[in-house]
Amino acid sequence: MRKTRIALLEKGLQWETTWLDLAKGEQKKPEYLKINPVGKVPALIDDGVVVHDSTIINEYLEDKYPSPPLLPKDPAMRARARSxxxxxxxxxxxxxxxILMNLRKPEAERDQEKIREGEREMRDHFAxxxxxxxxxxxxxxxxxxxxxxxxxxxxNYERAGYKIGPEFPHLRAWWERMKSRPSFARSLPPD
Ligand SMILES: N[C@@H](CCC(=O)N[C@@H](CS)C(=O)NCC(=O)O)C(=O)O
Known part of the structure; x- marks a missing residue:
């Protein structure tokens, strides 16, 4: 998952990715279930240690490779980052x-009310x-x-055609800062 690739890149770590074809169900094959019995990606194998779930993988990377840090030192700020x-x-x-599950469908089959609900929630999140x-x-x-x-x-919002509007200037500036980091472009999945 891109979240784990960004963390790996920000920490300057090297890794090798084995991409699975989820549409073909490769994540449910016995050889992968031996790595992650839940049958979901991503999973990390580091020095023989297997870790799954992108959040847990990133916490593991922070514990094992603390420099440069991706969590503040202060317990209150660490809790804030985690929240x-x-x-x-x-x-x-x-x-x-x-939104995305509907945009993937042919137009006539889309649940427009669900899309509008997702859009309303998106604006609340942005605010x-x-x-x-x-x-x-x-x-x-x-x-x-x-x-x-x-x-x-x-x-993903951006790829689906949504922009962070000028009414959210702090989020917009933050988003530009995130996108300008080399880890953002370098973490894109292959086509
Ligand atoms: N909470 C998990 C979610 C993992 C997850 O849902 N992965 C999706 C891909 S983004 C997956 O493996 N889907 C295939 C499936 O469910 O069969 C994480 O963050 O790693």
Missing amino acids: FEDYADAYLAPSLFK FLDRELNGRQFFAGMLSLGDISFAPPLA
Whole structure:
């Protein structure tokens, strides 16, 4: 998943990716289920240690390779970084999914009400994130796992044709900062 590739790149780590064809169900084949019995990507194998779930992988990378840090030192700020990481997975991603799962369908089959609901939620998320960034370069003071977890869903909104409007100037500026980091372009999946 891109979130883990961004963390690996920000930490200057080298790795090799084995891409699975999810549409063909390669993640459910016995050889992969030996690595991740849940049958989901991503999974990381590091020195023989297997870790799955993108959030847990990023926490593992932070523990094993603490420099450069992707979590602040202060416990309160660490909690803040982690709470944004959770927000991206638990709240933002389901709203994005309401839009994307419909845009993938032929136009006549799309649930327009679901799309509008997803769009309303997207604006509420943007307003919240914009408020939280007011006066900050990053969500928890420094680039952290919290910022990184928003990059893939925001890139997906953008790819689907949605822009962060001028009414959210702090989020917009943050997004430009994230996109200008080399890890953003270098983490793109192959075509
Ligand atoms: N919470 C997990 C979610 C993993 C997940 O849902 N992965 C998707 C791809 S983004 C997957 O493997 N889908 C294939 C499937 O469910 O069979 C994480 O962040 O790693």
